[in-house]
Amino acid sequence: MNPLSYDFMQYALLAGTFTALAAGLVGYFVVLRNEVFTSDALGHVAFTGGLGALLVNLQLLLGVFGSTIAVSVGMGSLGGRSRGRDVAIGTVFAWVLGLGALFLSLYTSAKSGASGGTAGVSILFGSILGLQATQAAVTAVAGVVTSLALLAIARPLMFVSIDPDVAAARGLPTTAIVIVFLVLLGATVAEAVQAVGALLIFGLMVTPPAIAQRLTSRPFTGMLLSGALAVGFVWLGLALAFYLSYPASFFITALAFGTYVVTLAVGRLRRVTT
Amino acid sequence: MPQQGLSWDLLADLQLLLEFHFMQNALLVGTLVAVLAGAIGYFVVLRGQSFATHMLSQVGFPGAAAGVLVHTSPVLGLIVFCVGGALGIGWTGRGVDAGRRSESAAVGSILAFAIALGLLFFRLYAGSAQGVYGFLFGSILGVTDQDVVLTAVTTLAGLAVIALIGRPLLFASVDPEAAEARGVRVRAISIAFLVLVALSVAETVQVIGTLLIFALLVTPGAAAQRLTSRPGLGLGITIGLSLLFMWGGLSIAYFSLYPVGFFVTSLAFATYLGIRLVKAAA
Numbered sequence: 001m002n003p004l005s006y007d008f009m010q011y012a013l014l015a016g017t018f019t020a021l022a023a024g025l026v027g028y029f030v031v032l033r034n035e036v037f038t039s040d041a042l043g044h045v046a047f048t049g050g051l052g053a054l055l056v057n058l059q060l061l062l063g064v065f066g067s068t069i070a071v072s073v074g075m076g077s078l079g080g081r082s083r084g085r086d087v088a089i090g091t092v093f094a095w096v097l098g099l100g101a102l103f104l105s106l107y108t109s110a111k112s113g114a115s116g117g118t119a120g121v122s123i124l125f126g127s128i129l130g131l132q133a134t135q136a137a138v139t140a141v142a143g144v145v146t147s148l149a150l151l152a153i154a155r156p157l158m159f160v161s162i163d164p165d166v167a168a169a170r171g172l173p174t175t176a177i178v179i180v181f182l183v184l185l186g187a188t189v190a191e192a193v194q195a196v197g198a199l200l201i202f203g204l205m206v207t208p209p210a211i212a213q214r215l216t217s218r219p220f221t222g223m224l225l226s227g228a229l230a231v232g233f234v235w236l237g238l239a240l241a242f243y244l245s246y247p248a249s250f251f252i253t254a255l256a257f258g259t260y261v262v263t264l265a266v267g268r269l270r271r272v273t274t
Numbered sequence: 275m276p277q278q279g280l281s282w283d284l285l286a287d288l289q290l291l292l293e294f295h296f297m298q299n300a301l302l303v304g305t306l307v308a309v310l311a312g313a314i315g316y317f318v319v320l321r322g323q324s325f326a327t328h329m330l331s332q333v334g335f336p337g338a339a340a341g342v343l344v345h346t347s348p349v350l351g352l353i354v355f356c357v358g359g360a361l362g363i364g365w366t367g368r369g370v371d372a373g374r375r376s377e378s379a380a381v382g383s384i385l386a387f388a389i390a391l392g393l394l395f396f397r398l399y400a401g402s403a404q405g406v407y408g409f410l411f412g413s414i415l416g417v418t419d420q421d422v423v424l425t426a427v428t429t430l431a432g433l434a435v436i437a438l439i440g441r442p443l444l445f446a447s448v449d450p451e452a453a454e455a456r457g458v459r460v461r462a463i464s465i466a467f468l469v470l471v472a473l474s475v476a477e478t479v480q481v482i483g484t485l486l487i488f489a490l491l492v493t494p495g496a497a498a499q500r501l502t503s504r505p506g507l508g509l510g511i512t513i514g515l516s517l518l519f520m521w522g523g524l525s526i527a528y529f530s531l532y533p534v535g536f537f538v539t540s541l542a543f544a545t546y547l548g549i550r551l552v553k554a555a556a
Contacts (some may be wrong), residue, residue: 036382044485087324087496091546094488098539100409105533121406125393200393202386210379240409246397253390260383 002117003242011136012128012248016234019191020204020259024230025150026188026206028223029181030211033161033204038075039205041093041187043198045071048100050123050193053128055107065190073179126197126249129241139194145188147227149180157181158219195234196249203253204230207260214263228261285507291525299417300524306429307477308520311490312513314474315435316505317467319495321447324488325381326363326468330475331487332385333359338409338479339395348409349421352479353428357474360463364465412535421480428473436469439463444505481520486535489542490516497549515545 003009030039045063053063102118122130131139150157160167160174168174191203212226237252244251292298318327334356341351342427396406407413436443446453446460454460478490494515498508523538530537 031379038378040382040385087319087492088546088550090324090328090488091493091496091543094486094493095539095543097411098486098489098533098536098543101407101483101533102536104407104411105536124406124410199389200386202382203390206379206382207386210383215378247390247393250390250394250397253386257383257387257390260380 003239007133008129008131009238009242011131011133012238013235015131015136015139015143016128016195016238017187017231018140018147019195020143020230020234021227022143022146022150022184022188023192023195023201023204023224024208024227025147025154026181026184027230028209028212028226029150029157029161030205031209032158032219033181034208035185036202038072038091039185039189039201041075041089042068042072042186043092043193043201044097044100046189046193047120047123047198048096048103051100051103051107051120055103059264061135061190061194063192064123065142065187068190068193069183069186072182072189122265123193124199125247126193126195126198126200127167128195128238128248131194135194139191142187142191146184146191150184153177153180154220154223162219196252200249200253201218203256204233207253207256208233210255211260211263214260214267229256233259291528296417297524297528299419299422301521302422303417303425304481304520304524305478307474307481307515308426308490308516309513310429310432310474311478312494312516313433313509314470314476315491315495315516316498316512317443317447317495317510318471318491319499320444321467323468323471324492325498327471327475327491328488329363329381329385330356330359330472331479331484333388334405334476334479335409335484336388336392336395337476338484339392343395343399347418347420347424349424349476352476353424353473356476357469360472361465361469364468407533408483409479410483410485411533412479412481412486412538413533417480425477425480428477432470432473435466439466443467448463480485482535482538486539489535489539490519493542493546494519497546500549500553519545 004013027039030036046068049062050060052067054060055250099195108120156167156172156177158174159170160177164174188205189201190202196204208229209222209226211229212222216222233252233255236255237248240246240251240255241248292301318324334352337351337353337355338348339351340355341348370513393406407539441462442453442458445456446458446463450460474491475487479489482490494512497515498511501511502508505538519538519541522541523534526537527534
């Protein structure tokens, strides 16, 4: 059987490819700027935002995109992450997730059907094989726009991320660049939630750049490699999910993680032999 | 569930609360969990290990699913996976720290994989969506008699170990160098403590779920440390707060039919916010 003859596989490939590209590119800067846990927190926000939108009869996508972008910019403008705030942030996001659990329960009891029960699971763990044509199109377009926007600001963003003081001294609008990046981060999280789910966005946004940074120290090569790896994982993951009928997000995450472990091991070996 | 609603007669409300066996189990386990979580949580905040706690709870998720899959108690699976994760962190010998770039990328990758593994186990079991939610957000319905016994045993063991190593643990947490110089075995103690964290995470997950663990294991300790710097008093306040959140959350959830995790996290969040506002105003 040819996987590409099925509508749902075409939609999954269309949305998955561009989401992965955006996630890999944006993720490279997430790791570089050490904002891994911002993206984790945003995944939680996406869960609550998406269910909140469903609850008030809005489009799920609207809630996911709106909440992640708003919170991303909000967190960024508060700025200055310091150790003491871990607890405060953790407490707030535990509550946000708790709120999501409430929304889920309200939504499930309001709809009282099969659709209510699976909405939560598909936000948490992704539903790339269940996308409708419009959802796939919106996600793909969003992925393309995010990727292009990121490539457009890649050079100044790299400068600001590596050495913010010198970049500011050179007259770069550092605050504006960072805010644009945060908007892109929010949008990417919202896209990735579609593909792999709110709980597994690390698999697309953090693991590929982590691998890329192990393989090359050249920033732009690393960025492109990270994007390419993410796309590769999604393609292979979709193919495996098609033939083995287990969740696509499991295969995508497992492939990424396996590659990461192999990269680490090869790096160790090379260090031992030389 | 409750046949009548709430009334102003507190005794009747209490009888209503304790009417069903599942609720007795939930309250019993909740109390045990809150005491241990409070005692451990105080040291978690003191040692700055809130992130390791978050990580262990997510590593526990596939454990719970595996427990269901092989038809043993999910709590047993949780304990095995969490303790395994704790030993792994202890074995690498580095403090897991959200602040460091390479560490946080590695940890993030492991977390995503752990959750994905849990998802796969649930699919293999062909479990319902409700089962997944129970482990993610907690449930007051799922506590069996076997779980009560297991929780009681681990809580007692955990408290005994805390009583035993409490003093050197406090010393090693506040000033590791001085403790080392005085002959305290800092590394052994920190590994033992991680195992304790793992046990209390495993217990706590069964009531409020993998994703909401922060509210019982970290927030009470953080709130207590804003109120007092005396260790004994702080420990007492931490345990008191976590009991309060647990009992409050379980009772409200029972009467409202909404998820217990929401009420526990809301109580924790409101208390923490209140204390910070009062402290800021003072």
